[in-house]
Amino acid sequence: MGQFGIGQPVRRKEDVRLLTGKGLYTDDVHFDGQTWGVFVRSPQAHAKILSIDTSATKAAEGVVAVYLGQDLKADGVGTLITDVEFKDLSGKDMFRPKRDFLAIGRVRFVGEPVAIVIAETQAQAKAAAELVVVDYETLPAVGSTAFAASSDSPVIWEEHGSNVGIHWENRAEAEIDAHMAKAKYRASVDLVNNRVVPNPMEPRCAVAKWDADAGELTMYAPTQGGRRIQQGIAKIVLNIAADKVRILSPDVGGGFGIRGKIYPELGVVAWAARKTGRPVKWRGDRSETFVSDYHGRDQINHAELGLDENGKIVALKVWTIVNCGAYFAENGPRLPINGGGRIIPGVYDIENFYFSVRPVLSNTVPTDTYRGAGRPEANFLMERLMDAAAHATGLSRDEIRRRNVIKQEQMPYRTQMGMVIDSGDFVGNMDMAMKAADWAGFEKRRAESAKHGKLRGIGLSNFVEPSGGRPTEEMRIALTPDGKATVYAGTHSHGQGHETVWAQLLESFLGIPFEDVSLVQGDTKTAPKGSAGTFGSRSSWMGGVGLQRSAKRIVEKGTKIAANLMQTEPSAVTFDAGVFRAGTTSVTIKEVAKAAHDPKALPEGVEAGLDESYFLERDPEEFNYPNGTHVCEVEVDADLGKIEIVNYIAVDDCGFVLNPFIVHGQVYGGVAQGVGQAMTEQTVYDEDGQLVTGSFMDYGMPRAHHMAMIDALFNEVRCKTNDLGVKGAGEAGACGAPGAFVSAVCDALKEFGIRNIDMPLTPDRVWQTIQNAKAAKAA
Amino acid sequence: MENFGYHAPTKIADAAQLAEANEDAKLMAGGMTLLPTLKQRLAAPSDLIDLAGIADLRGVCRDGDEIVIGAMTTHAEVHESAVLREAIAGLASLAGQIGDPAVRHRGTIGGSIANADPAADYPAGVLGHGATIVTNKRKIAADDFFLGLFETALEPGEIITGVRFPIPVWSTYQKLRHPASGYAVVGVCIVQTKTGVRVAVTGAGPSAFRMAAMEEALTKDFSVKSIEGIAVAADDLNNDIHASAAYRAHVVSVLAKRAVASR
Structure with missing residues (x-):
């Protein structure tokens, strides 16, 4: 394989452009005659809207228009999508609250938009927005997850009569109780999986213009692939054909799942551009990120494990409450059920599994997909439970895991929930990680740390995280007459480095030099019709295999053209590394590309051009299974409760690694986000439903100094269910890190009898836990 | 941010005159707290008097048994000052622990103590060293300067010109x-x-x-x-x-x- 081919640690093509300010982000885009929109947001967590007075606003300088929810509704704008359906065991449907694009009659969380003010400049729009007078009648609010689920809580949706959207169960609990009763050992955990505010580097933004003559809308916005946004805006907001809406997202500063959604602001900006007949731009600021971007995680879990005399798991039961916020967002209730819940048993061989999920509504920002989307929560829960099982059985933390992991010879392994894990070396992951971390030499290091007053701990976490996302994707390759290639991608790179990886693939598949491959993405007009986008760690599989098959079609057609050029039969032609050969003669793909555009050089019946697409469709229930073992080592300054990560080993099986340099980047980023959740990121709503941690002054994003150097290793086992052998990589770090980190801290604090601390493990929380443990011991 | 008049005096007296002439004006040092407040539309002063152009407010020097730090000296300059490191290493170290590099290159000692944020670092250094806050009108002992939450002994329009730190053991x-x-x-x-x-x-x-x-x-x-x-x-x-x-x-x-x- 060449220097720039598959598997090589090729440096990212896009970095120079992005790091020298030559990227094109939505905020860089301005349309002639553009106006500025500013949203009026609810300062109240829960209130009736008695009236909205916009008279002063309309009279203010520069104001073009002010719109309320009723204006959109009167124009036929529908409600936002909840893209999930669940029934409970009795067959009863999940409650699905309706959300208007601008709140009508009632607000249900701080930050919910109630109006848009459009003016000639942003400053005018901001000043005028302050003049909108909303008369609210405050209602009791629900901020906390546990409170939302309790019967004492105020009910946010009277028509449903409860904050619990559904009590979903995978099966009757009693079926598992019989197995649990046989257990020799029992272990249980009670966990809080803390809410996080995703915070991509680029805040949200949108700029839209309406072409009245063509009846077409063009909108730039940071997305993870605009197709779904296009369809949603066309259907729900504008009531026009999808091909009359064009969504562009050239460069995007971070996705993490939450940039792929149809947010109310996108719909309102699009609609307002048509309504006013003027382009409208909205530039969200960081404060709006905090109160209007969907949040992540926010679960409370109770779980019980039963084990036999050999430490083999006989039954697992899990109860989850997930706080979905004021409305069920597109994927909200899916995350703890199909997203993560069904993979809770993880890498372990567990036949008897019961799990129950209560998605609850509260007066908080809705939660939706965030890097891992249910799998980090599931893996964290299982790994905390395995540590508890180690304690219950007296086995070491690695031994209890070794006795229960699914072995390679059991694969393909069908889980109790019907998922088929095709491949993975779970024992090997642990061996590799523990060796790299010098697990065996740990006690010596612990003693060294103790000498200078620090408590040292080590922890490990296994994980597996089904990847693949939506089951369809389309990729297109077009060759120019000079032999250069353009990839028209249905996938969307917003940090993943597709400009580089897709070029590597084409160099390998077609022998077209790396530098001669360019990428066109982020435009619904030029993206293949079947494009879906990038989320759920899917691009290497759905995009990569899509490209591989498109390339195959290029070669098939190229073979006919080459045969004609070499005056032989296509069956006599072979293709390798950019060269078509027949006997001793040969033509390069560059020559074939030229001929493909020259009608005189084409064989009969072959259309001009060398331009092929492939629409890839897989079974929606088929995934790949990235997995791994992470080991984290910490030192705790017990007097201050301060934790320092001193070593971090990430062993990942991402299948065949297309570019180790880029996958390492994914691992580092994922681990940082996982550590962030576990160590610093604390989202706090007070009793009145006010977001207390609404800025970077209070919300602890992880910084470089919170991290250690991460040693990222691969235990590559090729995926058996796709032609490239790839597995996902984007979400693995966030799955492995929280469990490894918390395990390490609890190991450091074991002398106090501390077995768990709820995330985030901030200094005051760690210190308080130690004080409580000391007090309990003394009593 | 709302519109405001902007002034960039080069002399302390001019700045003082501007401040006295307009009671809705705000003095701006590094702007580390003031600018975010303006951007969030939480404050709307009629005028900003930017002290950054006043050369007399900048620098670290030794004066007998004291170190004098000009009010507009940035945290980074204080941290890196060779004179200070030799005389009061602990104070140079404090300046290097403030915020992050961006803050340390914009934020100033005068701005920090005038703002008197309860969690700011400098107040401990100023109080601990028994420093004297020098303004365009008088000298104030550190013990008399910090009065409470975001509250100091400064009068409206009074400008801190420097802080004198007695060199400790x-x-x-x-x-x-x-x-x-x-x-x-x-x-x-x-x-x-x-x-x-x-x-x-x-x-x-x-x-x-x-x-x-x-x-x-x-x-x-x-x-x-x-x-x-x-x-x-x-x-x-x-x-x-x-x-x-x-x-x-x-x-x-x-x-x-x-x-x-x-x-």
Whole structure:
């Protein structure tokens, strides 16, 4: 394989452009005659809207228009999508609250938009927005997850009569109780999986213009692939054909799942551009990120494990409450059920599994997909439970895991929930990680740390995280007459480095030099019709295999053209590394590309051009299974409760690694986000439903100094269910890190009898836990 | 941000005149707190008087037994000052612990103490070293300067021109950083002078304060042991989502002991 081919640690093509300010982000885009929109947001967590007075606003300088929810509704704008359906065991449907694009009659969380003010400049729009007078009648609010689920809580949706959207169960609990009763050992955990505010580097933004003559809308916005946004805006907001809406997202500063959604602001900006007949731009600021971007995680879990005399798991039961916020967002209730819940048993061989999920509504920002989307929560829960099982059985933390992991010879392994894990070396992951971390030499290091007053701990976490996302994707390759290639991608790179990886693939598949491959993405007009986008760690599989098959079609057609050029039969032609050969003669793909555009050089019946697409469709229930073992080592300054990560080993099986340099980047980023959740990121709503941690002054994003150097290793086992052998990589770090980190801290604090601390493990929380443990011991 | 008049005087007297002429004007030093407040439309002064162009307000120099730091000297300049490092290494170290590099290259000592944020680092250093705040009108002892939460002895329009730090025998500053903001959850400054020991604390209360009991004990016997038994009362300390008052009280004691041990 060449220097720039598959598997090589090729440096990212896009970095120079992005790091020298030559990227094109939505905020860089301005349309002639553009106006500025500013949203009026609810300062109240829960209130009736008695009236909205916009008279002063309309009279203010520069104001073009002010719109309320009723204006959109009167124009036929529908409600936002909840893209999930669940029934409970009795067959009863999940409650699905309706959300208007601008709140009508009632607000249900701080930050919910109630109006848009459009003016000639942003400053005018901001000043005028302050003049909108909303008369609210405050209602009791629900901020906390546990409170939302309790019967004492105020009910946010009277028509449903409860904050619990559904009590979903995978099966009757009693079926598992019989197995649990046989257990020799029992272990249980009670966990809080803390809410996080995703915070991509680029805040949200949108700029839209309406072409009245063509009846077409063009909108730039940071997305993870605009197709779904296009369809949603066309259907729900504008009531026009999808091909009359064009969504562009050239460069995007971070996705993490939450940039792929149809947010109310996108719909309102699009609609307002048509309504006013003027382009409208909205530039969200960081404060709006905090109160209007969907949040992540926010679960409370109770779980019980039963084990036999050999430490083999006989039954697992899990109860989850997930706080979905004021409305069920597109994927909200899916995350703890199909997203993560069904993979809770993880890498372990567990036949008897019961799990129950209560998605609850509260007066908080809705939660939706965030890097891992249910799998980090599931893996964290299982790994905390395995540590508890180690304690219950007296086995070491690695031994209890070794006795229960699914072995390679059991694969393909069908889980109790019907998922088929095709491949993975779970024992090997642990061996590799523990060796790299010098697990065996740990006690010596612990003693060294103790000498200078620090408590040292080590922890490990296994994980597996089904990847693949939506089951369809389309990729297109077009060759120019000079032999250069353009990839028209249905996938969307917003940090993943597709400009580089897709070029590597084409160099390998077609022998077209790396530098001669360019990428066109982020435009619904030029993206293949079947494009879906990038989320759920899917691009290497759905995009990569899509490209591989498109390339195959290029070669098939190229073979006919080459045969004609070499005056032989296509069956006599072979293709390798950019060269078509027949006997001793040969033509390069560059020559074939030229001929493909020259009608005189084409064989009969072959259309001009060398331009092929492939629409890839897989079974929606088929995934790949990235997995791994992470080991984290910490030192705790017990007097201050301060934790320092001193070593971090990430062993990942991402299948065949297309570019180790880029996958390492994914691992580092994922681990940082996982550590962030576990160590610093604390989202706090007070009793009145006010977001207390609404800025970077209070919300602890992880910084470089919170991290250690991460040693990222691969235990590559090729995926058996796709032609490239790839597995996902984007979400693995966030799955492995929280469990490894918390395990390490609890190991450091074991002398106090501390077995768990709820995330985030901030200094005051760690210190308080130690004080409580000391007090309990003394009593 | 709303519109405002912008003034960039080059002389202290001109700045003072501008401030006196317009009571809705705001003096701006590094703008670390003021600018975000304006951007969020939480304040709308009629005019901003930017002190950045006044050369007389900048620099670190030694004047006999004192170090004089100009009010508009940035934290980075203070941190890197060779003169200061030789005379009061503990204070140079404090400046290097403020915020992050961007903040340290914009924020100034005068701006920090005029704002008197309860979690800012400088108030502990100023109080601990028994510094004197020099304004365009008078001199104010550090002990008389910090009055409460965001409250100082400064009068409207009064401009800090510099801070005079008596050179101590030894000093140090230890802090527990806030994980999000980088401010001090608790910061403790311990200063040994020829006549005694001063202990100043920031982050823990509504404004920086001195620990008399620790000062007395350390003046008698400068050792960890001498302050081990001194309880820090949590009653009047800050209690928020990041740190309880009990935790802050405990951290004051831990950091004080570590500061002494580092001598």
